[in-house]
Amino acid sequence: MAQKALSEKLAILADAAKYDASCASSGGERRNSRAGKSLGSTTGAGICHAWAPDGRCISLLKILLTNFCIYDCAYCINRASSGVERARFTVEEVVTLTLEFYRRNYIEGLFLSSGIIRSPDETMADMVRVARTLREREHFRGYIHLKTIPDAAPELIAEAGKWADRLSINVELPTEDALSSLAPEKSVHTIHGAMAEVKARGEAAKDRTKRGTRAPRFAPAGQSTQMIIGADPASDGEILHRSARLYGDYALRRVYYSAFSPIPDASKMLPLIRPPLVREHRLYQADWLMRNYGFDAPEIAAPGKNLDLEIDPKLAWALANRQHFPLDVNRAPREMLLRVPGIGTRSVERILKARRYRTLRYEDLVAIGCVIRNAEPFITLPGWSPRGLPDDANLRARFAPPPEQLSLF
The missing domain is CATH 3.20.20.70 (Aldolase class I)
Structure with a gap:
């Protein structure tokens, strides 16, 4: 050869x-x-x-x-x-x-x-x-x-x-x-x-x-x-x-x-x-x-269960545990803030640092870098309350993209 x-x-x-x-x-x-x-x-x-x-x-x-x-x-x-x-x-x-x-x-x-x-x-x-x-x-x-x-x-x-x-x-x-x-x-x-x-x-x-x-x-x-x-x-x-x-x-x-x-x-x-x-x-x-x-x-994901392919697992957990929400952003502990869809680790650290000195408002979360559209149904703070937003079935439809728009990135 x-x-x-x-x-x-x-x-x-x-x-x-x-x-x-x-x-x-x-x-x-x-x-x-x-x-x-x-x-x-x-x-x-x-x-x-x-x-x-x-x-x-x-x-x-x-x-x-x-x-x-x-x-x-x-x-x-x-x-x-x-x-x-x-x-x-x-x-x-x-x-x-x-x-x-x-x-x-x-x-x-x-x-x-x-x-x-x-x-x-x-x-x-x-x-x-x-x-x-x-x-x-x-x-x-x-x-x-x-x-x-x-x-x-x-x-x-x-x-x-x-x-x-x-x-x-x-x-x-x-x-x-x-x-x-x-x-x-x-x-x-x-x-x-x-x-x-x-x-x-x-x-x-x-x-x-x-x-x-x-x-x-x-x-x-x-x-x-x-x-x-x-x-x-x-x-x-x-x-x-x-x-x-x-x-x-x-x-x-x-x-x-x-x-x-x-x-x-x-x-x-x-x-x-x-x-x-x-x-x-x-x-x-x-x-x-x-x-x-x-x-x-x-x-x-419980043993024997698969992840929801339509929505990300953090959002899936929040929708399945609505009893924990809405969360008061100015009072909630770090471990619960981390579970709010649309709020990442860096945003949580910024929230904890900022609220030592003043009460945070809705517009502050925008400046901090939170993905407000995802967070809105799960939080409350001066200037925002999720009242009037749809419940589970409609919320899922709100966040699940159409199949042709689903992206790995």
């Missing part, structure tokens, strides 16, 4: 990496650059592909080391039994691509994942060599995200965290039953064990010795994971419950949700059509409520 050109490999392995959603760079830290000897920065300018901690977009080279794989996960386009065209980068080829893309100002970092070739340890060792070569030999100070292989040896995971900013370990599917039936070569216990290892090493890296020196760095941007949505019958309630457990048990920075996409020659166990993309969007909104607004998973 003729050797593939580097450009051919890039086309195949960049396309194969598109199914992995867990490549955001939030949480990366600035690395000190030595003048004249360093490349890259997580804080520079570039093409927008991922979000940095302060809200800026940065670009990442997102590729697989190889799409060869010894595993045969039913939902994966790169499974062993798939007929897709295969390719494999060498360590030096990935290093070269990263540097050349950076020098052209196309990227500011690397997201590297891989199929499993020969063994988890051999594959993980190659990924670690990429990161180590970039850091040590090329003095690259840009962002590096490595997809960790759960079955790899702990010492390889430890070294990966030494060179990478973030590690991610995919739980793949929402339930243990789904994983055992669709990916029998993978184990929930192995995945959780690897997550626990990353969490423990990350916590140890934050500790100081008696002399005040820090332990060696370890994945300062933490760890993330991804779940495939719609490949199994798990409800949104089950998915959110699993996410809440992962956040609590393993201190994850993010859980990413990826709508299942039908693949060629798929197993009969898989659905024939993909779930609506808006379901993925609603799960991200619900996840945001859990991480930033103090909601518990069962409040958003």
